[in-house]
Amino acid sequence: MAVLITDTCINCGACIDECPVEAIVDEDDNPTGEEIYYVYADKCVECVGYHDEPACATACPTEGCIVWDEVGASPEHREDITDEQRKNHEPVVE
Numbered sequence: 001m002a003v004l005i006t007d008t009c010i011n012c013g014a015c016i017d018e019c020p021v022e023a024i025v026d027e028d029d030n031p032t033g034e035e036i037y038y039v040y041a042d043k044c045v046e047c048v049g050y051h052d053e054p055a056c057a058t059a060c061p062t063e064g065c066i067v068w069d070e071v072g073a074s075p076e077h078r079e080d081i082t083d084e085q086r087k088n089h090e091p092v093v094e
Contacts, residue, residue: 002044009036015056045076057092
């Protein structure tokens with residue numbers, strides 16, 4: 001995974017519009033069944049090659065809603081984010 005949307009999500013749609021690789025889906029398409037937006041780990045590139053930081057988190061109006069998650073099958077990830085930041089699910093934007 002790359003970034004994770006937490007249950008503080010208010011389903012506003014700001015993140016979907018900003019994702020350059022269409023890795024985010026709304027609550028209707030969330031495979032977990034939760035009523036929050038969802039990031040497909042295998043598609044998320046943490047905006048590497050697109051923006052200085054993940055655009056979804058920058059656009060999100062809910063503080064701490066989008067957090068770092070463990071690197072998994074995603075094709076790109078930010079090298080400057082530590083394993084500890086990912087393990088602790090630290091907010092992408094503070």
